[in-house]
Amino acid sequence: MRRLFSSYLNYRSVFNSRKTRKDVKDMAKQVFIDSAADYLGQEVVINGWLYNKTHKGKLAFLMIRDGTGIIQAVVFSGNVSEELFEQCIHLPQESALRVTGVLKEDKRAKGGCELQVDTLEIIHIAEEYPITPKEHGTDFLMDHRHLWLRSSRQHAIMKIRHQIIKACRDYFDGLGFTLIDAPIFTPSVCEGTTTLFETDYFESKAYLTQSGQLYMEAAAMAFGKVYCFGPTFRAEKSKTRRHLTEFWMIEPEMAYCDLSQDMDLAEGMIEYVVQQVLENRKDELETLERDTGRLEKIVRPFPRITYDEAVQILHEANAEFKDGDDFGGGDETIISDKFEKPVMVTHYPAQVKAFYMKTDPAKPDRALCVDMLAPEGYGEIIGGGQREDNLDILLTRIKEHNLPADAFKWYLDLRKYGSVPHAGFGLGIERTVAYICGLQHIRETIPFPRTIYRLYP
RNA sequence: UCCGGUGUAGCUCAACCGGCAGAGCGGGUGGCUGUUAACCACUAGGUUGUAGGUUCGAGUCCUACCACCGGAGCCA
Known part of the structure; x- marks a missing residue:
């Protein structure tokens, strides 16, 4: 059912952008995070928002949510432009992202599976997000x-x-x-x-x-x-x-x-x-x-x-x-x-x-x-x-x-x-x-x- | 409506008997190839809910008001 739905979306976006049949073959599959485990080893696209992030040296870890789940996307500075890597490190929480990469099993990632990022498109850079991963009072929330x-x-x-x-x-x-x-x-x-x-x-x-x-x-x-x-x-x-x-x-x-x-x-x-x-x-x-x-x-x-x-x-x-x-x-x-x-x-x-x-x-x-x-x-x-x-x-x-x-x-x-x-x-x-x-x-x-x-x- | 409590940095909270306004997170700058609410260094950030009062001096004590929280009543 999920696959049906995601292929339906894929069909739609292809249809809307008037891609040819050959382009469709080359395009990475658009998937939802809750079905990511079905696409291990494949190049996929995930549309989502930045839930949390951290970085260490030449690695940026982006926790991305899409409404169906949360997945860790790993950006290695050697794989993307210097400018994009800098942007990744400074992305505010809840920025909207379209990430393309290969899904890999990795015990170090939460959920046991992560996305090795090849390209990352920033759809919208969020303003400073009021709700942080720390505690807040009920009235504020x-x-x-x-x-x-x-x-x-x-x-x-x-x-x-x-x-x-x-x-x-x-x-x-x-x-x-x-x-x-x-x-x-x-x-x-x-x-x-x-x-x-x-x-x-x-x-x-x-x-x-x-x-x-x-x-x-x-x-x-x-x-x-x-x-x-x-x-x-x-x-x-x-x-x-x-x-x-x-x-x-x-x-x-x-x-x-x-x-x-x-x-x-x-x-x-x-x-x-x-x-x-x-x-x-x-x-x-x-x-x-x-x-x-x-x-x-x-x-x-x-x-x-x-x-x-x-x-x-x-x-x-x-x-x-x-x-x-x-x-x-x-x-x-x-x-x-x-x-x-x-x-x-x-x-x-x-x-x-x-x-x-x-x-x-x-x-x-x-x-x-x-x-x-x-x-x-x-x-x-x-x-x-x-x-x-x-x-x-x-x-x-x-x-x-x-x-x-x-x-x-x-x-x-x-x-x-x-x-x-x-x-x-x-x-x-x-x-x-x-x-x-x-x-x-x-x-x-x-x-x-x-x-x-x-x-x- | 009644009873009790709280109000301090963007957020969560400290500040002893009334005596220099503080920390962590978040933000900014820099560092590091495996982080899980990362870490390290530096940095900016305040009309202490509002209005009065007491005092040499009020975040702290008093009065009123406002906002919120918990409970009662009423109900699913």
Whole structure:
């Protein structure tokens, strides 16, 4: 696949420069660094940026990155002009380079393979680069997020983020789900529990969505099994390592589905996602120094406990906790520390949950809901449950929560025309990335984080 | 919003009881054919977050403000 891609690029550049067939034969092959080992002994071209450099006498060592990896290019002053060698020694970090040379195995090079440079074309000489290979503070790095993404650690996180999103989508697609996008502008509250971002919408107001769920319920009645994947906005002034004002959620919803089937789907998805990352992103997990032993244990079945059992754990740990409350971040850590795998907590008191949660017919003060708490203190990564499908009960709930009934007219229609038991959940992508990567803070899990104090870059 | 902490060179940080503003990295110049965050020598680089105050003297003490960090609440 990689070869196909690089030969495609080669074909394109040749095509664009109107080279003849003979010239093509003479030209060195353009390759990406992650496939360099396939071209040992061959003359190749690498397009990239200078990641780091050092020099010793007549040798210049250029660490070049191209987005797929990093390779050492060695320039010997005897092989190039004096002028070019001088330039190499003085090249600023992140200068853009096109390097041609022979790929050779060499134990002295990182990665065991290096490029012996024959010619080097300087595409752009960078200005003095602010991010050096030394340490920097988070605030400084976040101010330079657009450049920070080039560094190997951030690169690894984004590759794993990509893998997680791909795995989620593959999982649902493989089970016959249909992707149905939910709107970003909404006329009113979705859950009524959180603070929303308000925007001018011509002569009226609109709010940025805090969940696509209600729309997914409509879609599930049309397509059976659906999911949406999009950004979500919360205007809460949260200031913790687990919060962003803009984050991404993947939200499946299924018709003819109860709480236990919903939980089967959730644990199946997490198992698949974790195993996919372990299989395909070994190098990146190593870059992040993630303890993969803990991830390898993430296989079904996951523990399932009730809210009451979770409260019992808190009491045994002598945690300060009032029965009937929702769990705080510290409570979640105490509960999840009891288990090696993600734990699913069900049957919370109905009053701490959203209006659309179906209550347990056996215990009407409890909701048929589930929160999945990730191990190692990463907190809630999934929240979901069975939805209230009875029109009259739903109307009562809306009143109890002081929500505007007219705004929910369309939603109530779903309970008038073929209402069925249905359930779904929402997975917070960034918390999942933080957990799988083993990161201290959620802000590194998204390319350009938005927090209460950060809207730049 | 509340509680706690930090703010000194481009970056990361020192500066003891209030007494000459420092180092490493990065930048510049020079040296060396195997460096891995190289090394060696030399060199430039400062309104100590802002505004007041106390003092013979303030990076250091006091007041206010600003910015950021950590935590709480709220939540995925």
